[in-house]
Structures are given as C-alpha cells and as structure tokens.
Amino acid sequence: MSGSDKAFGELYKNYTQFLYEYGMRFTSDSDLVKDCIHDLFLKIYKQRKTLIRPANIKVYLLVSLKNQLLNVLKQSSRYQQSDDEEGFFSFSLSVEEEYIEDERQRMERQLVDSFLSVLSPRQKEVIYYRYLQELSIQDICLLMNINYQSAQNLIQKALSNLRSRHNIPLLLPFLILCS
C-alpha cells in the first residue's frame, strides 16, 4: 500500500463489488456486509504505513472480510438460528430476495439451487474459491484454514458430487449419436 489516498480510492473501486458479493454468501444481511466492508477499509487505511503489501491483495481482502464477518456473526449468534460455522456459506439467495423476485427468476434460481444442493456448505465454499474466484489451492488453504491435502480432497469430493448430478442429461446426446 503506497499510503496515498488515490490508491486507497482505487482499491475500493476495484474490490468493493467483489467483496460485497463474497460477503453476501455468509449472511443475508446486506447492511451487515456493508458495515464489515466499511470497517475493513478503515482498518486498511489506519494500518497503511505498517501494512506489508500482501502477496495477493484479493486473498488478503477475502481473508480479512471473512474473519470480520464470522466474528460479528458469532458475537451476535443469539440473533442467528444457526451459529455453526459450517452452515454459513451459501450459494442460494436470502429469503428477502426470494420474496421480492418474480416467478421466472425464482424458477431459474431453483434450478441452480438444485444443481448445487448436492454440495455441503464447505464443498460449496471450496468450489466457489476454486472456480469462481480462480484461487490457487495454497490460497484456499489460507482462507479455509485447512492443509493442502484436505483442500484437494474437498474439491475432489465436491466435483464427483456435481458430476453424478450431471450424468443423466449429458448421456442423452451421446446416445443419440450412437444410434
């Protein structure tokens, strides 16, 4: 971090949507996510002179936001029905949004939901990092606090779950080709 205000603004512009989207996978409370992003950026600004430029800013931001969110969520776990860390990560939309969305969108949503519903929350999380954020296994280890081998196993398991989901429709064009 150069310490200049301009760089700080750039950092916000480049990463805020990304962080928001990420944060919303842990909670449906968008104000809470915004609060945490606010706190995260303020923390970065305060530490701008002492902060060693992290090897991967993206991963640094993800780790920081995740820790912050989980801290708040745990503290206020009395407001949550599930305070089990495993249950936090989600690919599906929050209830409020489902309530607002129209029927067609909801149908689409349900399709994706069923596609991902074969995964456990941790499997969803690992798939999200690997294929949507395109992070390396090393970075994923850092984010999920697991070792290299477990990360790989988790991915392996998630993929074969997804695959078994996909088998049936994919066989169809193949059969037509053969006949």
Add this chain to the structure above:
Amino acid sequence: MKKDYRTYKAQDLLQDETFLSAERNRSDRGDTVWDLLASEDKLFAEELMAARKILNDLREETKTNRMSQQEESLLWNRIDSSVKKYKQSQRNRMIGWTAVAAACLLIVGFNLSHWLNLSDESIDYASIITQTIPNSPDADITLFHSDNKEISMSGKEAEVDYDGGYVHFKTESSAEEKKEEVENKLNQLVVPKGKRSFVTLTDGTRMWVNAGTVVVFPTEFDGTKREIYVEGEVYLEVARDENKPFIVKSRQLHVEVLGTKFDVSAYNEDEFHHVTLVEGSVQVAMPAGRKLPLTPNQQLCYKNETKMSVRMVDNMHHLAWINGYYEYKDQTMDAVLKGLGKYYGKEITFDRLVTRLVCSGKLDLRNDIREVLAILQDAASIGVDYYEDKIYVYVKS
C-alpha cells in the same frame, strides 16, 4: 501434450491447471487441444462437455448480489468520512490525550455497569400510560410530550417528525401543520380507532402506528439502548446502530433488534399477540425469560408460554395498513369484517352465511367505515344495517 488426457474424467479435467487456464481464455472456435481430442474420442468428448457444463453453471450462478451504484457510492462516502474523522483524530491526538484517557475510563465504567446490570433500570410503562384510546370516530390523534403539553390533530392520518428540539405535527395533506418545542422526556402518541400515524424518531427509525394504539417513546435515545413501548400495533423500520439495540416492549413481549423491518401487534383486547419479521432478524423475549429468534417471513403468535407458535407468512397483506390499505386475499367475509371492525373500533355482527363468502380486494382506510362497507356491498351480495353504534351484515338472497 505430455499427459494422456484421453483417460481424464471431468473431475480430473477440472483439477488440471493447464485445462483451467486454457478454459479461462477459450474462444468459441473449438480449436483447443481438448476439442481436437474430443473429436477423436467420444468418451472423452462426453467428459469434456461435463466439465465445461459444470464450469458454466457455476459462472452463471455468480452473477448475483451486486450493490447498486448508489449503494456503492454511499458506502464509499461512509468510508471516506470515517477516514477523514480518523485523520482529524490523529491530528488532535496529542491535544486530546486527556480526553482519550477520560473516554477509556468511560468505556471501562460503561462495561462494568453493563456487567453488573446497573444500567438496566426498567421503566414501568403500563403505569405511565395515562391515556386510554377514545372510541369515538371524532377523536383526534394526540401527542403528549414534555410532561404536560399536548398537541392534537384532526384528520385520518398524521405525520410526526422530531428535529432539533422541536416536534412537527402535520396531517397527510400538510393542510394543517404544528410545531412545538419538546423537552427530552417520554412522549405518548395516541392514535384512535379508524386513524393512523407515521413517526420519524430522532435516531432515524421510521414507525407506522396503526389504529387504536398508544405508543411511548423518548424524544432522544440516551443510554445504551433504544426502547419504546406499545399497546396496539406498530410497524418499524429500525435504523441500524450496532451499539444501541432497539427494543420494543409490549405488556408481554420484548422484541430486540439491531436494524430491521418488523411488525408488533399487541392489542390488549386480542387473545393472541403477533410479531412478524419482514427483513433482518429479531429476538423476542417472553415473560418467563425464554428467548426466541425469528427469521424473515416468520410470525410469532403468542398468548402465553404454553399457547404460542411460530409460522411462516408467505404474504404481507396484513401489513397493507402501513400504506393506508386494508388488503385481503381469498379470505372469508367474516374475517374481513372482523379486521375492519377492529380498525374502526366498531362492533360488526353478521349472519352465519357470511362465513361462506370468500373475497379478495383492497380497501382505502382513509374512507370512514360506512363508505368502506358501501364498497363491499357493491362488490359482494351483502346488505348492511346500522343500529346506533352497531353494524349488522347479512347475505342478500
């Protein structure tokens, strides 16, 4: 290619760094080594297709949950002003050293009192409420403030706004407006049957007050929490403040929130009291000390510790009153009449056949009860008789 990809399954492909980075930059021409391989080997083609479909489905999924531009710039403004405050505080650090020390002491003091529960002086609201709900249709919406002063307003709706030591009181059309100085004391707003009010509290919380309700709230929320008391029904959009939880008390239930949208219906004459959560999260404390969290679209129906339930409400028709409507869908006519009777504070009786009529619709609550019933009469085959203060509804044959 050094590896023999022909034996690769979709899972293997998805874990292959070379494959992933090639897919990231893939054009649609279908001329990658994998496409070539697939054209020779049908089994591999299937695996390739599966791998790409999984990647594709995942990417489709990620296009959700963006902030609007306005949200994004609002958040930036917040961060920016915090940064400026921080810079300012850095400049004043030396000067403010003693102040910091004092603040630390304060924080310690606050925490201690919090621990020892010293700050938890509970107010006996039920005894504070001096006002009863007038039942006459001509009664005014009245605000009692600053110990003995009162402002009242005729009209079906009133808007109450607090601003720098003053309270503004106006009717919906702003036809009438009053402004008075207020002390930092408890206020009581009395909304008679058949009327509604909208209040903006000093912390920015927005409150809709339904007919037949008394609500007690302070002019300013000092202390460690924001607390109001209600007999009747209010719908709240609470301004978020992590450090000052917002508590809505009724005779039986205490609802604690940080920032969210919800409805509390606690009419003394009702058998069941309701808390309905629209957005966010709330926690309801019951008289015996049990605490129950609610998630959006859940409604708590409470009579006593043994007679209570939580149910999902899939529509919010019953909250249409905040927009000035009475809305119902596929409801029996007797339920609609009961709802109207409650809103207008009138006793409506009906013959048994009325329970067989099912209706849907929207009624404007700014009309008085005769007008509303006349509209219903036009829509359904019912007749209405008025006997002094009572109303009788029957099915026309």
